[in-house]
Amino acid sequence: MNNLTMGKGAFYEQLTPENSAMLLIDHQAGLFLGVHSMDQQILKNNAIALAKTAKVFNLPTVLFTSSAKGPNGPTIPEIKELFPDHEILDRSPINLWNDPRCRAAVEATNRQKLIMAAITTDVCLVFPALAAVAAGYDVYAVIDASGTWSPAAELASVMRLTQAGVIPTNWIAVAAELKHDEDRKTTPAMNKAYSEHMGLYDFLGDIAAVKSGV
DSSP, X not given: XXXXXXXXXXXXXXXXXXXXXXXXXXXXXXXXXTOOSSOHHHHHHHHHHHHHHHHHTTOOEXXXXXXXXXXXXXXXXXXXXXXXXXXXXXXXXXXXXXXXXXXXXXXXXXXXXXXXEEBSIIIIIHHHHHHHHHTTOEEEXXXXXXXXXXXXXXXXXXXXXXXXXXXXXXHHHHHHHHHOOSSSTTHHHHHHHHHHHHOHXXXXXXXXXXXXXX
């Protein structure tokens, strides 16, 4: 068991590139097909954006799959391409925390705050999130980069997570919290990701171009 202890201020302590790790769980081609809690393309967009956020801020990032050689399929290529040197940890236990190799990889990040997203929310996210909280970690569940079979299953999952002390969030909030200040070297890269996955800065750039007469 990890000897970290969730403090009373865990919900209010800011995510930073120095205290956080990213866990991207089972974003596999076959599993996307079973998602009906949200539009599959929006989910894919959000998951890739979250992965880019981890890349921009150089977070320790661990990639997981379950039964990748079966119908679940491999991790989607857009995420794999962002981390070409990362081993993707495939497992047979449903809960990654029950796989010694997977759990050791999380512990090796040496970070207190674990940012998690997964398919499916009700299984691949809930189970390790609850286990990590029990082990003393502060867990942030990125709900809009996770998905499951139905809106009802998603709602029940979020309720279960919050009851256990997991912090629900979304990818944009995670990126903004890590970004912290516009006057940082990571800002251009993060703004580029915002543009690619939100269209926000493309829109603002068009306005600026019109005003400047470009």
